[in-house]
Amino acid sequence: MTKPVFRYDMTIEEICEIGNQYIDLVWKALYDSMLDELTIAFQEIEDAAYGRYLDRLMPALFEGLEDAGFEVTEPLKEDDFVIGNCLLFRNSLEKWGTEDHRSRIFWNVIRSKNSQQPIGTLLMEIPHSHLKFDIPAAPVLYSLREYEREPIAQGIRRIKE
Numbered sequence: 124m125t126k127p128v129f130r131y132d133m134t135i136e137e138i139c140e141i142g143n144q145y146i147d148l149v150w151k152a153l154y155d156s157m158l159d160e161l162t163i164a165f166q167e168i169e170d171a172a173y174g175r176y177l178d179r180l181m182p183a184l185f186e187g188l189e190d191a192g193f194e195v196t197e198p199l200k201e202d203d204f205v206i207g208n209c210l211l212f213r214n215s216l217e218k219w220g221t222e223d224h225r226s227r228i229f230w231n232v233i234r235s236k237n238s239q240q241p242i243g244t245l246l247m248e249i250p251h252s253h254l255k256f257d258i259p260a261a262p263v264l265y266s267l268r269e270y271e272r273e274p275i276a277q278g279i280r281r282i283k284e
Contacts, residue, residue: 125148125149125183126186126187126190127142127145128141128187128191129141129188129190131192131235134242135243135244135267136266138188138245138266139264139265139266142264143264145183145184145187146261146263146264147261149183150258150261150262153179153180157176157179161173161175162255164256169253170251170253172256173227173251174206176258177249177262178208180207181207181208181209185207185208185231188233189236192235193233193234194235195209195231195245196231206229209231210229212229214230214231215227216228216276216279219283220250222252222254223257223259224259225250225252226248226249226251227248227249227251228247228279228283229246229247229249230244230245230246230247230267230279231244231247232270232275241270243270244268244269244270244275244278245265245266246265246275247262247263248262248263248264248265249262
């Protein structure tokens with residue numbers, strides 16, 4: 124799977140744009156290739172099957188950011204549940220949609236490795252069903268300039284409501 128290429132001097136908006144180009148390029152073929160396996164897995168592990176999908180979709184994006192000199196996750200806590208190498212379940216919200224088209228949004232504060240200064244927050248929305256394994260539309264990235272928890276939550280609400 125191709126890895127998106129980022130530059131150290133990119134803004135959070137530019138990172139978001141390149142990330143969405145990457146997702147648009149690979150999400151459907153990956154979904155189709157994993158559909159049978161994840162349909163079966165969903166019967167046993169339910170929503171965790173979406174984590175398996177994201178474990179394959181997201182690492183290339185985060186590796187591309189790290190290669191360009193960004194830090195993409197915060198220090199892990201002992202009870203953290205990590206998806207796709209860098210998505211922390213505690214940094215996510217799921218409040219929108221119907222049972223067959225729910226929406227969970229994860230967030231990652233993106234920092235410069237050198238200065239440790241945050242450049243903004245990358246949001247990743249995964250539409251999904253709670254009734255069967257189904258991703259009814261492409262996952263989507265959004266960007267926020269905010270990088271603290273409450274302003275991030277407010278930004279997510281602005282996007283979704």
